[in-house]
Amino acid sequence: MTAFALFYTLHVLAALVWVGGTFFAWMILRPAAVAALQGPARLQLWGEIFPRFFVWVWLAVVILPISGVAIVHMRFAGFETAPRYVQIMMGLYVVMVALFLRIQGLQLPQLRKAVAAQAWADGATIMGHIRRLVGINLLIGMAVVALAAARPMF
Numbered sequence: 001m002t003a004f005a006l007f008y009t010l011h012v013l014a015a016l017v018w019v020g021g022t023f024f025a026w027m028i029l030r031p032a033a034v035a036a037l038q039g040p041a042r043l044q045l046w047g048e049i050f051p052r053f054f055v056w057v058w059l060a061v062v063i064l065p066i067s068g069v070a071i072v073h074m075r076f077a078g079f080e081t082a083p084r085y086v087q088i089m090m091g092l093y094v095v096m097v098a099l100f101l102r103i104q105g106l107q108l109p110q111l112r113k114a115v116a117a118q119a120w121a122d123g124a125t126i127m128g129h130i131r132r133l134v135g136i137n138l139l140i141g142m143a144v145v146a147l148a149a150a151r152p153m154f
Helices: 003-036 039-076 084-116 120-149
Strands: none
Touching: 003 039, 003 120, 039 084, 039 120, 084 120
């Protein structure tokens, strides 16, 4: 396996874990949890899911820029000659990380406190904020994947 193939594979797998996991959580798990669980149980479930999923997101957050920079240098000989879609993908990555950090650093601790205190109304409000940011991140992630897939057209 060449170095390029290794970095490209790591890059695609990291994006797949993050965006695919977000898609699953938003489109499959969330509706099933709403249908099957009452509010408190649903908040407890999300309180358990997020830390487990976020370990994998952190891995993606680290792997994506390392592999992306390696790919840019191997394929385009640096940022100066990289096409516009690469620059857009990098900018969208920064936005996704900022949204993730907001959820991880601010809202998840608030959700955990609300669940621990059995403050279900507060937890539901916080979960609504998290849900909105996760939805935005999912849309951005899907746009990045679409941009990467359409790159030969640029």
